[in-house]
Amino acid sequence: MPRWSDKDQRQYEHIKESQRDSGRSEARAKEVAARTVNKQRREEGRTPNTTTQGTGNPNTPLEDRTVDALRNIASNLNISGRSKMRKRELIEAIRSRRS
Template identity: 45%
Template sequence: MPAGSSPKRERQYEHIKESELDRGVGEDRAEEIAARTVNKERARAGESRTASRTSTRDMSSGERGGRRSGKGAQGPTYDQLYNEARQRGIHGRSDMNKEQLQRALDKKK
């Protein structure tokens, strides 16, 4: 955490870090996730000196809730699978549904 962070942000950092550790994420990765999340929230609240457009205009970390990670209960999104299939040159991908894309990608590995 940056020097001079508020006690609220320190608590938020520790809470996120502990949550990540409970999920089985390594120590370094948990610290990185916590720091990035708290820094983004600080930028959105105007508590940091500099802030990127992404930090201030994008949806909040809490609202996003891992939507972009592709590692949730339902796995990667259709769009993520489609893009990976395109990169790997899988033919017929535009006619495939999510499950078919996943199977085709698994075969191609």
């Protein structure tokens, strides 16, 4: 786990308990809480990672995903030249590779 401040730890515990109260499993509650705290830290610039490694929700259309998420998908599909592609180009390359 990253080095969190006392405030971050309190926020984590609060979110985790809230998730548990909503009926989530312990593991899922911990995951949601950690992701939320880490996202907050990224947005505040308190961590060097400004983008995530994720590919977005698989149920979300490609057009609604971020360019970073599309680049991660393209990376998983070994699409060359992805770093210089625009969003539309990434979507087209991903669709052609998946077909």
